[in-house]
Amino acid sequence: MSELKSIINEFHQGQKMFGEDIARLVNSVLLTVVYFIGVGITWILTCFNKEEILELKINPGAGTYWKDINLTTKPIKEYYRQF
Numbered sequence: 001m002s003e004l005k006s007i008i009n010e011f012h013q014g015q016k017m018f019g020e021d022i023a024r025l026v027n028s029v030l031l032t033v034v035y036f037i038g039v040g041i042t043w044i045l046t047c048f049n050k051e052e053i054l055e056l057k058i059n060p061g062a063g064t065y066w067k068d069i070n071l072t073t074k075p076i077k078e079y080y081r082q083f
Helices: 002-049
Strands: none
Touching: none
C-alpha cells in the first residue's frame, strides 16, 4: 500500500512540475507576442505619423523642462459628464 502511495505522490509531483514548466513557456511566448505586437505597432504608427512620444531633445536655454500645453478655461457646463 505504501508503494502505491509513493507512486501516486511522485505522479502528482511530476504533474505539478510539468504544469509549471508549460505555464512558464506559454506565458513567455504570449508576453513576447503581445510585446512585439503592441510596441511594434505603436512604433510603426509613430514612424509613419512622424510623431515623437518622448521629448528627447532638451533646450539648454529653456528655463524649465515643462511644456506649455495651452489649456484654456472652458465653461463649467463642458466639465460635467467628462467620462
